[in-house]
Amino acid sequence: AQATALASFAGDNRLADGHPVPLLANVATGADAAKAAAAGAEGVGLLRTEFAFLDRDTEPAHDEQVAAYGAVFEHFAGKKVVIRTLDAGADKPLPFLTDTQEPNPALGVRGYRTDAASPGVLARQLAAIAQAAKEHEADVWVMAPMVSTPDEAAAFTDMAHSAGLKTAGVMVEVPSAALTASHILANTDFASLGTNDLTQYTMAADRMLGPLATLNDPWQPAVLHLVKATCDGATTARAATGAPKSVGVCGEAAADPGLAVVLAGLGVTTLSMTPRALPAVAHVLATVTMAQAQDLARQALAAPSAEAARQAVRAALPILD
Ligand code: PEP
Ligand code: MG
Numbered sequence: 603a604q605a606t607a608l609a610s611f612a613g614d615n616r617l618a619d620g621h622p623v624p625l626l627a628n629v630a631t632g633a634d635a636a637k638a639a640a641a642g643a644e645g646v647g648l649l650r651t652e653f654a655f656l657d658r659d660t661e662p663a664h665d666e667q668v669a670a671y672g673a674v675f676e677h678f679a680g681k682k683v684v685i686r687t688l689d690a691g692a693d694k695p696l697p698f699l700t701d702t703q704e705p706n707p708a709l710g711v712r713g714y715r716t717d718a719a720s721p722g723v724l725a726r727q728l729a730a731i732a733q734a735a736k737e738h739e740a741d742v743w744v745m746a747p748m749v750s751t752p753d754e755a756a757a758f759t760d761m762a763h764s765a766g767l768k769t770a771g772v773m774v775e776v777p778s779a780a781l782t783a784s785h786i787l788a789n790t791d792f793a794s795l796g797t798n799d800l801t802q803y804t805m806a807a808d809r810m811l812g813p814l815a816t817l818n819d820p821w822q823p824a825v826l827h828l829v830k831a832t833c834d835g836a837t838t839a840r841a842a843t844g845a846p847k848s849v850g851v852c853g854e855a856a857a858d859p860g861l862a863v864v865l866a867g868l869g870v871t872t873l874s875m876t877p878r879a880l881p882a883v884a885h886v887l888a889t890v891t892m893a894q895a896q897d898l899a900r901q902a903l904a905a906p907s908a909e910a911a912r913q914a915v916r917a918a919l920p921i922l923d
């Protein structure tokens with residue numbers, strides 16, 4: 603039965619009560635995008651653009667960037683593709699852009715901070731994204747990584763809109779962004795939670811250090827409280843503006859079926875993951891109603907530890923075993 607259900611995922615993902623929770627894919631290349639489309643992804647929730655820039659001494663030319671982004675867009679005609687601007691820093695260094703001497707790369711000039719320090723690179727990338735979007739029929743959304751303040755969200759959003767991109771948003775990967783989400787979402791069109799970095803910064807635990815894996819766990823109730831703060835901020839911003847203000851998750855957390863239920867219950871509107879995780883997540887989400895997901899989210903938030911949160915959800919959803 604499991605195999606039949608897994609093979610049958612073909613988009614239009616819904617909870618048991620019909621509540622839609624679109625499942626999107628994380629991709630980096632056109633080849634990834636082809637696989638994601640074949641796996642039934644309803645769109646792309648995270649297109650990492652570092653791929654076009656890595657292992658190079660110079661910034662890729664406009665036409666090269668247009669081709670790299672278009673190679674993804676072409677697989678999702680009429681569907682949403684969320685493309686992230688360059689997420690470089692001393693952790694993912696680019697010779698023409700980064701200072702690799704920083705003592706503390708995770709707290710340094712990375713993500714949008716790099717873009718802000720080199721606005722020419724960002725402006726040229728936005729122009730290439732806008733050009734690729736014009737050449738294809740995908741519904742292209744653009745977002746900036748590692749945004750920490752509402753002012754940064756406003757500056758990026760203005761720049762993206764000026765480049766001709768209609769829908770601009772920011773990643774919530776830093777606790778300060780989660781805690782000021784109502785202001786951030788007043789200044790931008792959508793948010794996407796990067797739970798990998800959000801967990802690292804909430805727990806002060808380097809995500810690359812294996813021995814810290816117990817801390818680096820997105821089931822940590824502290825992380826879930828920040829997800830809730832982001833969703834609550836979006837609710838406030840929706841009421842104030844009348845705009846949809848979607849809040850996605852594109853970190854690894856979305857690929858964990860039990861956690862996907864909790865995230866939906868906390869108010870996350872879309873989930874984006876590695877394509878191979880799509881069937882299992884869809885299978886479990888289809889067994890719960892929104893009311894049940896909200897109840898499990900409340901239990902996970904109230905748990906004293908990541909392990910207790912996980913156990914509470916497991917106990918209620920035997921399908922996870
Ligand atoms: C994240 O931090 O959760 C995320 C999706 O971005 P990356 O893993 O590329 O840092
Ligand atoms: Mg990140």
